[in-house]
Amino acid sequence: HGVLDYAAGLGMLATPFLLGLHGMPAWLLWGAGAGALLYAALTKYELGVWRVMPMNIHLGLDVLAGLALLGAPFLLGIAGRDAWPLLAFGALSLLAGLFTRAAPDDAPADVLRV
16 A cells, blocks of 8 residues: 555656646646645555554545545636646545555554554
8 A cells, every 4th residue: 555655646747747737737736746645654664664553543634635636626616637647646535545455464462553
């Protein structure tokens, strides 16, 4: 999950430049990408840098970010080629949050603490 977090965060930061997005779609992706990188770095998992946030909180943030990105085009009237990156990253984040287990079976007990 950690590799996915960092790859998706960097992907969200890079996408506006790669696709020439401007305005609200670009700002949403930059904000979501920066947020994803930040909470990945704070998460108690193998690739966490500071390891202060429990994985279940991280997964909840993934779900919330996914829902926000999926809803943004509809709520903000973003259409066409500006909408699909938001929808793609939103779906990725939502699915990652819903289908990742909070801890592996062999995790040490301190990983499971909230």
